[in-house]
Amino acid sequence: MIQRFDHRDSRDSRRILRFPAIQPCEGVSKDVLIASLINLGRSICDHKSKKFTTQRRNAREAIRVIGVLIIFFEEIRDAQSQSQSHAQSQSQSQSQSQSQSQSNMCDSVLLCLLEIHVAFQKIWYLLDDCSREGARLWILMKHNRVATEFRVLIRMLATALDVIPMDSIDAGEEVKEFVRLVAKQSQRRKFEGEFGDERACCDVVLILNQFENRVSPNLGDLKRVLDYLGIGSWSDCNWEIKFLNEEIELESSSDKDREREVSLLKSLAALMSYCRVVVFDEIDSSSSNQRIEILDNGEEFLRFVNPEDFKCPITLEIMTDPVTISTGQTYDRDSIHKWFKSGNLTCPKTGEKLMNTKSVPNSSLKSLICRYCFLNNGAQITKQSKCRSRDIVRTVSAGTPAAAESIRMLSEFLADKLANGCGSDRNKSAHEIRLLAKSNIFYRSTLVNANTVPYLLNLLCSLDPSTQDNAMAALLNLSKHPKSKSIVVENGGLVLILDVLREGLKVESKQNAAATLFYLSSVQDYRELIGETPGAIAALVDLIGESGTPRGKKNALATIFGLVLSPSNQGGWCEQGRFHC
Numbered sequence: 001m002i003q004r005f006d007h008r009d010s011r012d013s014r015r016i017l018r019f020p021a022i023q024p025c026e027g028v029s030k031d032v033l034i035a036s037l038i039n040l041g042r043s044i045c046d047h048k049s050k051k052f053t054t055q056r057r058n059a060r061e062a063i064r065v066i067g068v069l070i071i072f073f074e075e076i077r078d079a080q081s082q083s084q085s086h087a088q089s090q091s092q093s094q095s096q097s098q099s100q101s102q103s104n105m106c107d108s109v110l111l112c113l114l115e116i117h118v119a120f121q122k123i124w125y126l127l128d129d130c131s132r133e134g135a136r137l138w139i140l141m142k143h144n145r146v147a148t149e150f151r152v153l154i155r156m157l158a159t160a161l162d163v164i165p166m167d168s169i170d171a172g173e174e175v176k177e178f179v180r181l182v183a184k185q186s187q188r189r190k191f192e193g194e195f196g197d198e199r200a201c202c203d204v205v206l207i208l209n210q211f212e213n214r215v216s217p218n219l220g221d222l223k224r225v226l227d228y229l230g231i232g233s234w235s236d237c238n239w240e241i242k243f244l245n246e247e248i249e250l251e252s253s254s255d256k257d258r259e260r261e262v263s264l265l266k267s268l269a270a271l272m273s274y275c276r277v278v279v280f281d282e283i284d285s286s287s288s289n290q291r292i293e294i295l296d297n298g299e300e301f302l303r304f305v306n307p308e309d310f311k312c313p314i315t316l317e318i319m320t321d322p323v324t325i326s327t328g329q330t331y332d333r334d335s336i337h338k339w340f341k342s343g344n345l346t347c348p349k350t351g352e353k354l355m356n357t358k359s360v361p362n363s364s365l366k367s368l369i370c371r372y373c374f375l376n377n378g379a380q381i382t383k384q385s386k387c388r389s390r391d392i393v394r395t396v397s398a399g400t401p402a403a404a405e406s407i408r409m410l411s412e413f414l415a416d417k418l419a420n421g422c423g424s425d426r427n428k429s430a431h432e433i434r435l436l437a438k439s440n441i442f443y444r445s446t447l448v449n450a451n452t453v454p455y456l457l458n459l460l461c462s463l464d465p466s467t468q469d470n471a472m473a474a475l476l477n478l479s480k481h482p483k484s485k486s487i488v489v490e491n492g493g494l495v496l497i498l499d500v501l502r503e504g505l506k507v508e509s510k511q512n513a514a515a516t517l518f519y520l521s522s523v524q525d526y527r528e529l530i531g532e533t534p535g536a537i538a539a540l541v542d543l544i545g546e547s548g549t550p551r552g553k554k555n556a557l558a559t560i561f562g563l564v565l566s567p568s569n570q571g572g573w574c575e576q577g578r579f580h581c
Ligand SMILES: *[C@@H]1O[C@H](CO)[C@@H](O)[C@H](O)[C@H]1NC(C)=O
Pocket: 338, 339, 342, 344
């Protein structure tokens, strides 16, 4: 029974630095366990090719220990399969071969192997976290805790190896000796935080302190940290921000520890946003290639059981109470009993005539099924709770003074680029504002206060479709902020937005223009102003007829209704002659 553990799911739902290892059940056959250990060990060793920017030494050492153990397990596997075929040829008539191969390893060996299996799973998770894209800064900040995890897990391995009764294991003396040696070394090894990590972590803390004290950090200092973490491009930086924001948005018990963690996450997200804006001039296409590669490598993880084996051959449903009959086939208790009751005295799967209808509960299978179901449902539950939490962090405050200051500084930086930069600087700044304005109310108000809105309005006349689009989208989400509405109107923005609505270079820009008008029309005076502007409603109606997303059309429609709600606009509505009232 070999399972393909769908690692993709586990990655999505597993929180970083949590290791939901499952305890394999004790009834598991040793062959299966050894095979699973070898596979798991190999996927751990696959991490050799991954990029570790922190915990390099600890990761290397852990992988080395696992590498030695794989050799050990392979020897056990080979010795076992030899003795099995040997036993079979010796005593073919007596159906003893099974019990013989089982007794090759005594229970204390099995218990040690079970322990090692759990440690392997956790080490895999740990290495996965340390090489996880987007999580580099976070893992750096947690470097002491991560080093402790390494130490605990390697000790756990070493302890299991220490008590394993080597005498009852079929493997070469040399390998055994090597394993003993590795176990001893691992017991002694410190697995402490690494010097480089320590220093980089201090650098980050210093930079956050500078922000807090309203000092712009030195570009060289920022670059040194980014270099250390291998964050070399705009999109690398963006992955970090995405990860940090996801961590912030996680629903979680709100105790003091979590509060402190969220504060740090917010400061780091703001720091990374600052870096993305200030350090990286060019937006590289954020290729997701690396991501996919990482996901595929994990596929081999934990080969253990195949869910198909959990299904009853009669009902094809997952069994709830598996029993094994005299032919060795396993069925769900209810369905096989029905089969017998109806007078069928054969094995449904093989067709053999049965001497008796005895059945024994297959408890090892039952416990595997239990675990399997638990794991699957568990994954679903965590996923749901993640979705529900989306809106929680959209708070009005920055979270920490350091975050507030870095966002203020980056907003001023962007306003300056918009005012004085060249065409591509302005385009990039508009794009940054578009991203920053998306999710966070505090970011929005800081950007508005830095006076970015008038400059964005200027960009609406741009002849470059992407610049116009970025500026329009940025304005759309900024205009959710109350103060920005008056700034737009006072700077003659209505006419400019209407121009985009009519003649925007992209359909999306037109739709965003319509949605912006919708926000503006929430103010009574502006609603009237828009309604009075010749051609405004006609342009909205035209937009509905154009190709585009249903959501964009809905926005246009909503805007029209918003305008119509204003009594003074109803006359204008009919004059347009579009609809007959
Ligand atoms: C008994 O076996 C026959 C054919 O072998 C099958 O058609 C019938 O459905 C079986 N009875 C039950 C209760 O499954």
